[in-house]
Amino acid sequence: MKSIKAALIDATLNTVETLVGHLPDPAPDPLRNAREFIGKPYPRVDGRLKVTGQARYATEHPIAGMTHAVVVHSSIAKGKISHLDTQAAESVPGVLAVMTHRNAPRMKTPETASLFNPVAGSNTSVPVMQSADITWNGEAVAVVVAETLELANYAAGLVGIRYEEEPAALSLEAEKGNATIPTLVVTQSPEVNIGDAKAALAVAPVVSDQEYETPWQNQHAMEPHASIAAWMGKDQLLVYDSTQSPPGVQHNLARMFDLKPEQVRVVTEFVGGAFGGKVAAWSNVPLAAAAARLVGRPVKLALSRAGVSMVVGGRTLTQQRVALGATLDGKLTAMIHTGYGMRTTKDVWAEQYTFPIRHLYASPNIHVLQKVVRLDRVQNSYMRAPGETPGSFALESAMDELAHKLGLDPVELRMRNEPDKDPTHGTYFSSRHLREAYALAAGKFGWDPQRPEPGTQREGDWLIGTGVATAFYPVQQLPVTIKARITADGHVEVSTSSIEMGVGLATVQTQHIAERFGVPYERARYLHGDTDLPMSQASGGSAATSSVGAAIHAAADKLTEKLLKLAQRNKQSVLRGVKRKNVELRAGGLYRLDQPAVGESYEQLLGASGQAFVEAEGSVPASALVLNMKTSMASYGAHFCEVRVHARTRQVQVRRFMSAFDCGRIMNPQTARSQIVGGIIMGIGMALMEEAVYDERTGRLMTPSLGEYHVPVHADVPEFEVYFLDEPDPVMPMGTKPVGEVSIVGTAAAVANAVFQATGIRVRHLPITADKLL
Amino acid sequence: MTTTFPINPPAPAALLLPEPGPVTLHVNGQSIALTIAPWTTLLDALREHAHLSGTKKGCDHGQCGACTVLMNGTRINSCLSLAVMHQDDEITTIEGLAHGDELHPLQQAFIDHDAFQCGYCTPGQLCSAVGLLSEGHARTAEEIRELMSGNICRCAAYPHIVSAIQEVMHAQPLRP
Ligand code: FES
C-alpha cells in the first residue's frame, strides 16, 4: 500500500495533469524551416532606444507631484518590533510620512504564485508590514516618504527601532536534522526510485561518491527592483514596475488592496535585467502602492542595491550528494542524487537540482531524493536555470570524478551513457543532439581525449587545465494570450502583456510575425509590457519565444479563416469557393496552395470588405509538465573550457570557453549568442566568485553590495566561441527550444573540472576561490 | 529573550538641513538651472531633477558604472559626485552622444555587435567607452577589458561590447 504522502503526491500530480495537461501539437510547424526572416541576425528592435538613453525603465516615467520612498530594513531575523520611534524622522521638513505596521494601509496577505495559481503574482505569502512580527533579517519594517530622495534617505536613518528577538533557524548545516521532504519539486515527485541504486552502488567496480555545496546567490540585475505607484482616485491604481510579469503584479496588488484586476494597470516598457529575480512581486511593490495611498501622491520606490539583496530572494544554498557506480568500461550501473535546499516557514520552493540526473544519463538503477530545511531567511527564489544550475555543478563534477577514476576521457564517458529514452520517464526524446554538440565543440576546441595527468601542464607561472560539462534545460510552456491584427494598409501588429527584459523577445517575434504573415519586416510590429494588452504570464523558464510564438501561430490560423470568409463574401474574389486547407498566409496576403500565384493581398481583402482591420486572439495554456509528456523535450549543450591557475597566488582565470548547443531552431543567431554568452559568464561568476555570505548568528547578510558580492566584470571574460546546431525540433513552435538558461547549466562544473586538471585539486564547494586551492 | 538595539539619537530640535539653492549644470551643450540641496549627487540631479533618465543608477556606490557620464570629456561615476561641484564643467550624458539623428560611431557599433541585452548598463558602457577612446591607453582587447572593468553588465554582453569598441577604435586614427 502506498503511504499517505505518496498518495497525496500522486493526487497532486494528477491535478497538475488535468489543470494544465497539454501536449504540444505533434503536427510540425511549417515555419520550422522558414528562412526569409527567421534565423537571420536582425538587430534589436529597441536598439536605438537603448543606445540613446531613450528606453524608459520603471522609475523613469515623469509624473507630476512625485514623491520618493526609502525602505528601512529589520536588523533581526525573528521576533517582534517592541518599540518604534518615528518622531525624529517625521519631524524632518519635507518628510511626508513614515509608514510602519502601525499606520500602513491594510493589505491582504499575498499569495505565492505557482503552477496551481499562476496569476497570484507574489514570490511569498508573508504578510507585508501588517504586524510587529519579523520573519527575516532585512525585511522591510518602515518606508519613509519625502519630497526628495535625499530627505527620504536621511530620515530613514532617524527611524529608531527596538526588537524583541526570538531564536531563529539560520544555519542549513545546523538544521539539517529537521529536514522534510517537500510535496513537489516543481511538478515532479521529490523522490525517484528505479531499480535498487543503493545495492547497485555497493557492488559497482568503480564508484565516485561525494558531497557538493553551492552557496546562496543573488541575481543582481543591474536595474534594482523599482516601481512608481500612483492612485487615480480611491480605486484605480497605476504602477510602473520592473517586473517579469505585469499581470502577476496586477493580480497581486488587486488581491492585497481588495480591488478588481481591471482597477490596476501595470506598465513595464523595459526591464533592466531580471534573471528570475523579478518573476513575481516582492514586498517593495505593494509597499510602494501602500505608501502612495498613505501620502495621497505618486510614490517612486527603488530599492537600494543592499535593499535588493535583502528584500529579493536569491538562489538557495544547496548541499548535495552524488554517487555514481560504473562498470570498468564506464557504463553507469547506479546513480544517486540526494540533498538539501532551504525553505521558509510560509513557503516551500524546492529548487529542482535533481532534474539533470533524471534526464541526462542511462542507468538501470536511479535514486533521487530532495529534502528542504526550514530557515528564517528571505524566501529563496528563482535565479537563472533554478535547480539545473546547482544540480549540474554536482552531477557534472561527479561525472568528471568518475571519468578520472576510470581513466576514461570524460567526453567518452558521457557518450557511453547517452540514453535512447528519457531515463526516468521512459519517453522518447522529441529531439536530442547532444552527441553532435559534443563532436562539434570538441573539434573546434581541439579537445585531446588523452589529456596529461592533472597538475602537469605548465606555462611559466601558470598551471593549465581543460574541462568539459553537459548543459541541459527542459522545455516549458507559459500561458500566453496575444492579439494579432492585420490592418487595411497591410501591417500586422501583435500585442500582449508580457515583457522584454533583454532576451530579444520583441525582436525575434517581429521576425516571426513577418514570416508567419508574409509581410515585410517594417510592417511587422510587436507591442508588449502593459496589462491593458491581452494577458500573458511571466516571462521565464526560457519559454517566452516558443510560447508567444505558439499563440501567434494560433491567431494566424484564426485570421486565415476570417480572411477567407471575407473573400467568400466578395463575388469578385479569386479566392471565392476555395477551401480552408487550400490557402495560406503568404506574400502579404492569402494565397492558394495549389496555385501559388492566385490570391489576394491583405490590402485587397480588407479594402474590398471596407474593414479597417481584422483581428484575432491566440492562446496557449501553461505547461511545466513537458517532462511528463509523450516526448521528453529539452535543450542540450556541450561546454569546453580552459583555465589557468597561478602556481603561487592560485588566482584562477578562464582563458577559453567553447560550447555547442542543440537549442532547436535559432530565431536570431545574434540575440541567441548574446543570451548564451551571458549565461556562461554568469556561470563563470558562480564558479569563481559569487557567494552571498550570511552571519549565521544573526541572519544578517554580509555581502549587501557589489563590493562584497562579486559578479564578473570585463576583465574576467575569456575568449568565446558559441555554435548552434540549429536543428528544428519536430514538435515545437517554429522548431525552437529553450535558449535563455541552458548555457549557465554545466558551466561551473566545466570550470571546476578544468581547475582539477590544472591543479589536481577538486573543489566541491563553490565558489572556487584561491584559498581552496592552497 | 529581549535584545535592545540602540535607538538612533533623536534629531536635534533645530535641525540644520542643507537648504535647496540654485545650481546650474551644463549638460549636452545646454544650461540647466536647478534648485537642489547641496547633498544631491550629480546622478540624482540628472535623473530626478533634470529628468535626464538615460544615465542609470545601479548601485549608488561607485561599484557598477551604470551612472558613468563624461565631465569635460573624462569619464566619472556621477553617483560619487555632488552636482554642486560641477557648475563649471561640461557634462555629457548618453542623451548627448548622438548628433541629431546621427548616432555616435560607438552607439552604432553597439547596435551592430549586439553589445547589450536589457540595455540598463548601456548608457554607462557607452560613456565609459567614449572616455576610454579619448584617453588613448587601450590598444588590445585585453587592455579594453581591463580599462572597462568599472562598468558591470549583468547580462554579460562583455565580448560584444569589446568587439564594438575595437571596431570603432580601429576605424579611428591612433593617438600618439
Ligand atoms: S550607480 Fe554609480 S557606480 Fe553604480
Ligand code: FES
Ligand atoms: S545589458 Fe543588461 S546589464 Fe548590460
